[in-house]
Amino acid sequence: MKIILDAMGGDHAPAAAIHAAVWAARDFKLTVQLVGQPEAIKAELAKHDTTGLDLPLVPASEVIEMHEHPATAVKNKKDASMVVAMNLLKTGQGDAVISAGNSGGVLAAALFGLGRIKGIKRPALSVIFPNDSAQGYCLLLDVGANTDVRPEYLLQFALMGHHYASQVLNIPNPRIGLLSTGEEEDKGSMLVQEVTPLLKASQLNFIGNVEGKDVPAGLADVVVTDGFTGNIFIKGAEGVASMIVKALEREIRARPLAMAGALLVRPAFRALKAKLDYREYGGGPLLGVNGVVIIAHGRSDAYAIRNAIRVAQQAAEKNIVGVIERGLSEPAGQPIHEVVGH
Amino acid sequence: MKIILDAMGGDHAPAAAIHAAVWAARDFKLTVQLVGQPEAIKAELAKHDTTGLDLPLVPASEVIEMHEHPATAVKNKKDASMVVAMNLLKTGQGDAVISAGNSGGVLAAALFGLGRIKGIKRPALSVIFPNDSAQGYCLLLDVGANTDVRPEYLLQFALMGHHYASQVLNIPNPRIGLLSTGEEEDKGSMLVQEVTPLLKASQLNFIGNVEGKDVPAGLADVVVTDGFTGNIFIKGAEGVASMIVKALEREIRARPLAMAGALLVRPAFRALKAKLDYREYGGGPLLGVNGVVIIAHGRSDAYAIRNAIRVAQQAAEKNIVGVIERGLSEPAGQPIHEVVGH
Numbered sequence: 001m002k003i004i005l006d007a008m009g010g011d012h013a014p015a016a017a018i019h020a021a022v023w024a025a026r027d028f029k030l031t032v033q034l035v036g037q038p039e040a041i042k043a044e045l046a047k048h049d050t051t052g053l054d055l056p057l058v059p060a061s062e063v064i065e066m067h068e069h070p071a072t073a074v075k076n077k078k079d080a081s082m083v084v085a086m087n088l089l090k091t092g093q094g095d096a097v098i099s100a101g102n103s104g105g106v107l108a109a110a111l112f113g114l115g116r117i118k119g120i121k122r123p124a125l126s127v128i129f130p131n132d133s134a135q136g137y138c139l140l141l142d143v144g145a146n147t148d149v150r151p152e153y154l155l156q157f158a159l160m161g162h163h164y165a166s167q168v169l170n171i172p173n174p175r176i177g178l179l180s181t182g183e184e185e186d187k188g189s190m191l192v193q194e195v196t197p198l199l200k201a202s203q204l205n206f207i208g209n210v211e212g213k214d215v216p217a218g219l220a221d222v223v224v225t226d227g228f229t230g231n232i233f234i235k236g237a238e239g240v241a242s243m244i245v246k247a248l249e250r251e252i253r254a255r256p257l258a259m260a261g262a263l264l265v266r267p268a269f270r271a272l273k274a275k276l277d278y279r280e281y282g283g284g285p286l287l288g289v290n291g292v293v294i295i296a297h298g299r300s301d302a303y304a305i306r307n308a309i310r311v312a313q314q315a316a317e318k319n320i321v322g323v324i325e326r327g328l329s330e331p332a333g334q335p336i337h338e339v340v341g342h
Numbered sequence: 343m344k345i346i347l348d349a350m351g352g353d354h355a356p357a358a359a360i361h362a363a364v365w366a367a368r369d370f371k372l373t374v375q376l377v378g379q380p381e382a383i384k385a386e387l388a389k390h391d392t393t394g395l396d397l398p399l400v401p402a403s404e405v406i407e408m409h410e411h412p413a414t415a416v417k418n419k420k421d422a423s424m425v426v427a428m429n430l431l432k433t434g435q436g437d438a439v440i441s442a443g444n445s446g447g448v449l450a451a452a453l454f455g456l457g458r459i460k461g462i463k464r465p466a467l468s469v470i471f472p473n474d475s476a477q478g479y480c481l482l483l484d485v486g487a488n489t490d491v492r493p494e495y496l497l498q499f500a501l502m503g504h505h506y507a508s509q510v511l512n513i514p515n516p517r518i519g520l521l522s523t524g525e526e527e528d529k530g531s532m533l534v535q536e537v538t539p540l541l542k543a544s545q546l547n548f549i550g551n552v553e554g555k556d557v558p559a560g561l562a563d564v565v566v567t568d569g570f571t572g573n574i575f576i577k578g579a580e581g582v583a584s585m586i587v588k589a590l591e592r593e594i595r596a597r598p599l600a601m602a603g604a605l606l607v608r609p610a611f612r613a614l615k616a617k618l619d620y621r622e623y624g625g626g627p628l629l630g631v632n633g634v635v636i637i638a639h640g641r642s643d644a645y646a647i648r649n650a651i652r653v654a655q656q657a658a659e660k661n662i663v664g665v666i667e668r669g670l671s672e673p674a675g676q677p678i679h680e681v682v683g684h
Contacts, residue, residue, distance in 0.1 A: 069528070132585050144523055147531040181486055181573040186411070189489040189570045212577030216585035228531045229571055231523040235554030236575050237582045243474050243558035244586055247617055251610035261606025268593035268600040275589055 001316060003309055004094035007036035007044075008063040008081040009101025011299045017100070018044035020305030025053040027306070028313055033094055035060050036081040060084035063101075066298060070104030074112055082106055086113030089291045096292035096312035098283060100300040106293065107145050107286060114290040117321060119328040122146050123288030124157045125227065125295060126164065127234060128281040133218030136275065139165050139174075140215065141287065142227035143234050149226040151195040154178070155202065160287040161222035162204050163327050167318045168285075177210030177220030179229060185209065191226065199224075241276055282308030285315055287324065292316045343658060345651055346436035349378035350405040350423040351443025353641045359442070360386035362647030367395040369648070370655055375436055377402050378423040402426035405443075408640060412446030416454055424448055428455030431633045438634035438654035440625060442642040448635065449487055449628060456632040459663060461670040464488050465630030466499045467569065467637060468506065469576060470623040475560030478617065481507050481516075482557065483629065484569035485576050491568040493537040496520070497544065498670075502629040503564035504546055505669050509660045510627075519552030519562030521571060527551065533568065541566075583618055624650030627657055629666065634658045 003024070007017045014036055021032040022045075031054040034041050038059050045055065060081040064073045074083060085097045086109045099106045107125070116123060126141035141157050142149070158176050165174035178199060180188035185196060188209060199206040210220050212233065225233070252258045262269075274280065282304045283296035292315045296308040345366070349359045356378055363374040364387075373396040376383050380401050387397065402423040406415045416425060427439045428451045441448045449467070458465060468483035483499050484491070500518050507516035520541060522530035527538060529551060541548040552562050554575065567575070594600045604611075616622065624646045625638035634657045638650040 067526075130585070132588060147523060147534075179574060181489060181570055184409075192489075192570075212574040212579070213581030213584070215578060216581040225574075228523055228534075229574055232521060232554040232567075232571055233574055233578050236557060236578055237554070239555030239558035240579045240582045241586060242555070243472070244583060244614070244618070246474060248610060248614045251613040252607060254613075255610055257606045258608075258610040261603040261608075262610075264603025265594060265600045265607055266603075268590060268597055268604075271593040272586065272590045276586070 001313055002031045002033060002094040003312055004033045004035060004085045004088050004097045005309065006082045006085045006097065006099035006101055007034040007041050008060070009099040009106070010296065010305070011066070012301060013100065014040050014044050016300060016302045017305055019048065019302035020309060021055055022048040022050055022053060023302060023306040024309035025055055028310060030309070030313060031056070032309065033058050033088065035085045035088070037061060037063070058084060058088060064105040066102050068102060068105065070102060070108040073102070073105055074108040080109070082109045083113065086110055086291075090114055095316040096294065098294045098296060098305065098308045098312050100283070100296035100298060100305060100308070103144065103295050103298070106295050110286055110289040110291070110293045114293070116288055117290050117325050117328070120156055120160075120288040120324070122149065122153045122156070123286055124160060125284055125286050126161065127284035129215060129223070129234065129237070130276050131216050131218035135171060137281070138215065138218065138221050138223055139169065140223045140225070140230060140234065142225065143230040143284065144227045145286065146227040148228070149191070151191060151198055154191070154195045154224055154226065155198045156288070158199055158202070158204055158206070158222065158224045159327055160324050161224060163323045164285060164287060164315075164320055165222050167323050168315050168320055171221045173205050174221035175207045175219070176204045176222045176224060177207050177214065179212070179215070179223055179225035179233070180209035181211065183209050183211060279304035280307060282306065282311055285311065285320065287320070290321060292320060343655055344373045344375060344436040345654055346375045346377060346427045346430045346439045347651065348424045348427045348439065348441035348443055349376045349383050350402070351441040351448070352638065352647070353408070354643060355442065356382050356386050358642060358644045359647055361390065361644035362651060363397055364390040364392055364395060365644060365648040366651035367397055370652060372651065372655060373398070374651065375400050375430065377427045377430070379403060379405070400426060400430060406447040408444050410444060410447065412444060412450040415444070415447055416450040422451070424451045425455065428452055432456055437658040438636065440636045440638060440647065440650045440654050442625070442638035442640055442647060442650070445486065445637050445640070448637050452628055452631040452633070452635045456635070458630055459632050459667050459670070462498060462502075462630040462666070464491070464495045464498070465628055466502060467626055467628050468503065469626035471557060471565070471576065471579070472618050473558050473560035477513060479623070480557065480560065480563050480565055481511065482565045482567070482572060482576065484567065485572040485626065486569045487628065488569040490570070491533070493533060493540055496533070496537040496566055496568065497540045498630070500541055500544070500546055500548070500564065500566045501669055502666050503566060505665045506627060506629060506662060507564050509665050510657050510662055513563045515547050516563035517549045517561070518546045518564045518566060519549050519556065521554070521557070521565055521567035521575070522551035523553065525551050525553060621646035622649060624648065624653055627653070627662065629662070633663060
């Protein structure tokens with residue numbers, strides 16, 4: 001398998017990307033194509049032992065910065081690393097693209113470069129969100145690709161989420177929840193009211209509305225929402241977790257005995273941290289575009305990008321694009337052939 | 343001051359409400375009117391020492407349950423405790439209403455019973471949200487009164503939040519943030535795009551968009567959003583905090599040494615818990631209705647309701663209704679007389 005890595009994307013590029021590529025190429029036996037400025041990439045590669053690894057360099061002279069306006073930047077910078085990466089994918093020179101760069105830019109580059117899967121109205125950015133279930137996480141989408149949506153987009157997000165969860169995450173018959181302000185069917189925005197009958201009429205394992213607290217509690221395997229709410233939800237969760245950790249550290253430091261106790265508790269803290277660590281999954285698939293594209297967190301380190309490469313490999317192996325395409329072409333009202341009803 | 347307490351509202355009613363009333367009447371030297379079913383209230387009162395306290399009973403034969411449809415229930419149950427409570431407030435027989443009952447019901451009862459402040463298009467439910475700032479919290483609104491809003495509603499939420507934060511919470515010139523998906527002005531939904539110029543044109547201390555992570559980080563003193571996003575945000579935060587605590591406890595229990603350490607860390611945990619405890623503020627003001635109404639969490643215990651009574655007392659003392667009314671009648675574009683520009 002040939003992975004295409006935007007070597008210039010992310011807060012710690014290109015160092016983190018190159019380190020990740022070396023790591024992933026070794027661990028997962030992959031070819032990782034490094035797209036970006038040759039001098040910068042070569043300088044980073046020189047810091048690693050790359051014996052026996054296949055890490056071809058694909059030159060791209062430009063970089064789309066984090067602060068740039070996504071669509072404008074993608075249109076103007078034809079030789080930007082993420083644009084070149086999408087072209088490689090489009091022309092069959094690789095199986096999946098990973099970028100930790102400007103996520104709006106990656107979205108725009110994917111839309112311009114790859115287009116959408118036939119029949120998909122809008123792509124959705126998904127993330128793995130930790131929860132209290134046996135598997136320990138759910139899939140949450142959209143988290144930012146579409147700030148304003150229509151009911152039929154949300155239905156498609158649910159469908160794509162179903163396929164990704166069942167095929168790539170190996171969750172059989174995933175429970176689909178619609179993020180809302182109450183569990184009752186009449187709770188929620190007009191949008192929620194409009195999408196509910198569509199989800200009920202589908203063959204998806206739709207469990208109804210889920211509230212904000214139900215997501216970490218693990219009530220749904222796939223949580224569907226618009227990109228505005230989803231983005232605020234995941235960033236809020238990140239902020240709350242960070243506030244809790246900081247506040248706890250402050251309270252512990254203020255107490256000498258607690259400081260001693262904290263040393264003993266540390267392994268438990270580490271285990272918790274690993275559970276909540278976004279880096280374990282590295283990145284979220286941009287579902288609905290015509291190719292496997294994984295968007296990693298802007299502040300990804302090498303470990304996060306290494307794991308994003310693994311996610312990309314799995315999605316490509318399972319041919320998620322083909323699965324979604326087939327799912328859409330099933331007879332109306334029966335889109336999910338694996339589901340036997342509920 | 344005369345507080346009106348819906349004695350039948352909340353998961354632990356009437357026990358928690360009556361306990362809270364006794365507690366608050368003693369601590370804050372208040373008259374607390376207990377509205378609800380006389381037998382149930384008397385039975386609870388008998389469990390407490392009420393010597394010297396002024397706790398008049400106002401009979402109300404019906405109760406609006408948590409699962410009932412708010413507007414329907416309020417229309418059909420004319421003698422429901424929360425409906426009777428609003429009538430007392432409306433007819434000047436008390437200074438503020440507190441209810442931990444069906445929050446949609448309290449909203450409907452307040453709208454029908456009290457109406458809106460002249461000029462206010464929609465009331466907003468606000469909460470105190472913990473953050474990492476010096477004061478330790480911000481005001482977040484709307485968290486559920488309006489799932490679908492218009493830009494002018496959000497402008498009014500900002501205005502009401504400004505007055506509540508500056509007058510009742512004593513935050514001078516509070517920083518107003520608009521919850522969105524990115525800090526840049528062009529980020530966010532169409533709604534966010536439309537409300538931004540209105541907020542910029544106001545005399546409010548508008549600091550622009552804030553992201554989900556910026557709320558717990560303490561970047562804004564008043565966070566403005568629609569009731570759909572706000573509700574999902576606070577319930578998500580609650581769920582994440584609860585997931586973290588549960589996961590940490592599990593990890594600690596799995597390790598004998600960590601168990602020992604946890605004993606030493608316990609005081610620090612307690613301090614953290616107190617900081618995050620919604621019960622400290624007890625309830626959020628329903629801003630924009632023509633009277634002081636505090637909505638407490640459905641699962642409030644006596645301590646939470648006691649504190650909600652204190653919040654109600656402060657809001658009534660500061661005459662928040664009058665302050666909002668005056669704020670609206672200021673010359674257009676100069677609604678905030680306290681603010682000298684920024």
